[in-house]
Amino acid sequence: MEVDRLSNLPDDLMLDILGRMNIKCAVQTSILSKRWTRLWTRLPTLNLNSDMEFDPESYKDFLYSLFNHYDASNLHTCNFSPGDEEWDEQLVDAVIDYALSNEVIDLTLRCPLNEKGEKFSTGEVVRPLDLRRLLSKEKLC
Secondary structure, three states, X not given: OOOXXXXXXXXXXXXXXXXXXXHHHHHHHHHOOXXXXXXXXXXXXXXXXXXXXXXXXXXXXXXXXXXXXXXXHHOOEEEEEOOOOOOOHXXXXXXXXXXXXXXXXXXXXXXXXXXXXXXXXXXXXXXXXXXXHHHHHHHHX
């Protein structure tokens, strides 16, 4: 019987390894052993990219399920880059709501271009949103 040396690594190193995978692969590691079951839920960064090979409806279901199981107390950064087919205003709203309600410090939203080559429907460039400033203003009121 072979020894599972990977599971003997410290959590910080295992999280670093998981953080280099797309989130779908990181979640799939939960079947490896009991030690891996919920490890992915402690990743400090969520990279929600369109490279996960889902159809649009499954992508939405996956993200909603992910938000329900993820331990957001560790979440620092959320990067959301859906492809053209996954772009959905309700899903974008859900990602923003999730980030705001869990006090995510860094939120990056990348939207696909429409058929005219514009971002959104107005062609305006989206400015970075600094949640630290936004959250600190809310706490002052």
